[in-house]
Amino acid sequence: MGNEGERDSAGVQSVDRALSVLKLLARHGELGVSEIAAELGVHRSTAFRLVATLENHDLVHQNDERGRYRLGIGVVRLAGATTARLDVVREGRPVGARLAAEVGETVNIAILDRDEALYLDQMAGTSALQAHNWTGRRIALHATSNGKVLLAYAPTGRFEEVTAGRLTRFTERTVTDAARLREELDAVLDRGYATAVDELEVGLTAVAAPVFGADGTVVASLSASGPTFRLTAERLSAVAAQVVAAAAEVSSRLGWYGRARFGQ
Amino acid sequence: MGNEGERDSAGVQSVDRALSVLKLLARHGELGVSEIAAELGVHRSTAFRLVATLENHDLVHQNDERGRYRLGIGVVRLAGATTARLDVVREGRPVGARLAAEVGETVNIAILDRDEALYLDQMAGTSALQAHNWTGRRIALHATSNGKVLLAYAPTGRFEEVTAGRLTRFTERTVTDAARLREELDAVLDRGYATAVDELEVGLTAVAAPVFGADGTVVASLSASGPTFRLTAERLSAVAAQVVAAAAEVSSRLGWYGRARFGQ
């Protein structure tokens, strides 16, 4: 069900299988040895040994003795080391935190990950009405402000890939028409920021702006998001300016000196 | 620095090596194939194939073509799936977010991970003066409020293990004496919460309370932290009560019905 065709993976067979186990657990949440074996198409004993090795490194964890397996905290440890080293997060965090305090809304940093937006870091605003923590989540590109920014500045061809399939409708206001989306993205390139009002969830509004790396390409997107009743149409443009400014500061910290250059 | 001797790891050799590569990268940040090979004690070609397989799954990433390797965003993806499934985080997040809004300080959820505290999730408060994001970080048990809670309620023997080595001094106020620490932990068990003032960083104060699982054991610790000038001595007890209440609510969501039972 719903698996992406990744038949290319070669490399070391057993390692490849072990990593597939991690992906399976990420997708299904909890699996038994037999289920894993079935999914991989190997013998149960093979699956067991793979899982046991993963468990030695705390990457998977067995609920109760002789129970099913799920991802372990070793994964969180690794991720902490990963994001700590990622330049975008390291430089973006203080700026994002300040922005969150200024506008009082939740700030997120997301990057382009294949055909989705991957949320790397989040700084909460002052509101009690707080959206969930999106860190580590992946969300479709056409329904969020971050996604629109990332897609607008993405390498040519990516847009066609994304719009090749059907665009999932999340709410009534989700943009599901490719032509309509293309127009929006052109507007994003023009203004330098993107918005999304009630497009992913009803009552959720967001503004996002691109973060440029030293080489001038867009490496991430910075957004502020909050409830629609607070991020009203008139306030949105003011917040957008702040988001753009914050994103520009992160960009300059990453060694970007130029001005936004379109169509490059 | 500070590596633990893990010679027990058996299982599937190549998988074991591949996972060791991930740990090495987490520790060193960036490594070349030859360095990895030297650390593992294998041939360069072997290390290369392991890394290549990891790269196929986005768990490592090569900077520029023919460059060094670092951890990849696949790790972040996995971690997102991991924490999303962890009961403590799932149940703790809404409660923690509300607490963060109420007290206006940063809220963290941490668990006991070997001999350190592992920070799983963070909900930022209203202040612009915001501590770093600690998610995924591991910190010594004796210098933070979360660590004290986790150590106080830890299985017997853990205290001796931790105090067997020397307790690292972070600031002037860090508790580095084992007897002094034992007293504090007893007080923690007595009051039901722990504090740490200027013990990890000067100017950083925190309060933490235990989260109980359905079986009555402590599964996590919930803390509120902020600048010492704002979390003054008189305010601290009030905040402590709120933290304790929040932690208790998370506990009940996890299926814990009893009252705190000491020395169980």
Place this chain on the structure above:
DNA sequence: CATTCTGGTGCGTGATACGCAACTGGATGC
């Protein structure tokens, strides 16, 4: 209480992951 799941474990064998050696291409030396 038989049956049938489950996770877990020795063991022999053949697939496979390993080390070797050679290739490539950038950096350094002189």
Place this chain on the structure above:
DNA sequence: GCATCCAGTTGCGTATCACGCACCAGAATG
């Protein structure tokens, strides 16, 4: 500007090692 060195990368043959088999132990189902 050529030689040298060291980096990451690749084909190949072989010995290792990871695999599947058979089997064990406990839980759940009937």
